[in-house]
Amino acid sequence: MSFDTLAPYYRAMEALAAGGLLQRCRASFLAEASHCQRALLLGEGPGRFLVELLRANPRVAVTCVERSPRMIQEARKNIARHGLNSERIRFELGDALAWRSPTGVFDLVATHFFLDCFRRDELEGLIANISAATTDGARWLLSDFHQPGQGWRKWRAQSALQLMYGFFRIMTGLSASQLTPPDLFLEAGGFRLEHRRLANFGLLHSDLWLRACNAPRQLVST
Numbered sequence: 191m192s193f194d195t196l197a198p199y200y201r202a203m204e205a206l207a208a209g210g211l212l213q214r215c216r217a218s219f220l221a222e223a224s225h226c227q228r229a230l231l232l233g234e235g236p237g238r239f240l241v242e243l244l245r246a247n248p249r250v251a252v253t254c255v256e257r258s259p260r261m262i263q264e265a266r267k268n269i270a271r272h273g274l275n276s277e278r279i280r281f282e283l284g285d286a287l288a289w290r291s292p293t294g295v296f297d298l299v300a301t302h303f304f305l306d307c308f309r310r311d312e313l314e315g316l317i318a319n320i321s322a323a324t325t326d327g328a329r330w331l332l333s334d335f336h337q338p339g340q341g342w343r344k345w346r347a348q349s350a351l352q353l354m355y356g357f358f359r360i361m362t363g364l365s366a367s368q369l370t371p372p373d374l375f376l377e378a379g380g381f382r383l384e385h386r387r388l389a390n391f392g393l394l395h396s397d398l399w400l401r402a403c404n405a406p407r408q409l410v411s412t
């Protein structure tokens with residue numbers, strides 16, 4: 191899967207399709223990140239959350255795991271454009287599914303519009319491994335698409351999701367063809383949902399998950 195082709199146009203596409211809506215989702219629980227020390231950002235793309243995180247938290251050290259070299263280039267440009275210090279960021283070019291970290295390191299994880307890129311089996315292993323890399327009391331901020339349970343909102347979301355998955359599968363080779371809610375896997379990783387905000391008639395959600403103290407750590411090998 192590669193987002194390289196889309197990387198230079200990604201921000202413009204987002205602005206055309208959604209205005210400022212997705213950015214409001216990304217920043218929804220930003221205040222929760224203001225005292226974190228070590229952040230892990232997965233599939234951060236052109237770095238729109240990263241910029242806000244660096245502004246909100248002048249001490250945080252950030253690791254970004256991103257598979258697309260051109261997305262990393264865009265993120266670096268974005269950091270420079272905002273005059274922010276890039277010494278606090280380590281970009282790791284690689285596949286988050288295969289990425290491994292020592293256990294208990296990160297007190298913040300952020301995945302915005304990223305978990306919806308994966309099939310159920312991929313998501314399960316990914317979340318188990320990333321959960322094991324977090325500290326007790328860690329926060330996990332995420333925004334993603336969401337499927338409302340019933341009524342016209344459900345049908346509207348189904349049509350929108352079909353279109354989006356069709357588009358991204360052609361353009362990027364995305365492995366997922368449908369949305370898998372990450373909730374059960376986050377709970378299995380020791381996290382509990384603290385807040386969820388829905389937007390755009392339930393098509394989008396922003397979540398704050400907290401890791402319980404002494405939650406068991408389970409690594410999955412792939």
Ligand SMILES: C[S@@+](CC[C@H](N)C(=O)[O-])C[C@H]1O[C@@H](n2cnc3c(N)ncnc32)[C@H](O)[C@@H]1O
Pocket residue numbers: 191192193194216232233234235236237255256257258261284285286287301302303304307
């Ligand atoms: C839909 S974009 C979301 C970008 C950004 N987080 C946002 O909020 O708009 C998905 C991002 O995840 C990256 N990505 C996809 N699969 C990945 C993987 N297996 N490992 C690391 N990054 C991946 C893509 O390159 C892309 O930048």
